[in-house]
Amino acid sequence: MIKINLLPHREAKRKELKTQFYSLMALAAILGAGVVILVGLVFSTQLSAQTERNAFITQENLELDKKIKEVATLRQEIDALKARQQAVEDLQADRNQPVFMMNELVRLAPEGLYLTSIKQEGQRVLMKGYAQSHAVVGIFVNELNSSQWMNRPEIIQNKAVGLGQGRDAKRVIEFDLNVGIRRPRELEAAAASAAAEGSTKKAVAPKAGAK
Incomplete structure (x- = not known):
């Protein structure tokens, strides 16, 4: 006896494939969304870390600028003190x-x-x-x-x-x-310069009898 399948197996097969396709698409979308979220979290973490580093560098630069200004002010005070000291010394020397x-x-x-x-x-x-x-x-x-x-x-x-x-x-x-x-002090500086120049000339002068 010959059996004939009257069910629409082609439509069932097509429906099954379509269901699998939609399932794969949904899974791919979920995986893609997960990857995007993960990458976003990684980038967000790196950006936050970089922002913190930038803020730290900015703060350190401000502190360094403050110290530089303090050093410059201190140097000006030292120069002014040296100038006053030199003025007093010159005044004492100028009396003679x-x-x-x-x-x-x-x-x-x-x-x-x-x-x-x-x-x-x-x-x-x-x-x-x-x-x-x-x-x-x-x-x-x-x-x-x-x-x-x-x-x-x-x-x-x-x-x-x-x-x-x-x-x-x-x-x-x-x-x-x-x-x-x-x-x-100008005479002392001139004498010291002349002495240094004389020492240099003696150092570079050739030895007697050298060939």
């Missing part, structure tokens, strides 16, 4: 400057020259006087330029004038000049 200056002028002034006025303004000295000739003024300037205590002489005025009346009248050179005066 007139004595050294007068001794230098007596030693350096050539014959045929005399000074009528000496005025110190800071570290410059203004001098006025008369000389027998322009050559005498030139000698005086050269002596001042080679002095240990004085430097950078500058002639302001140098002209021939008549001095006296009648038979006693003489033609002389009237001059105005100013010259710088060194402080003791």
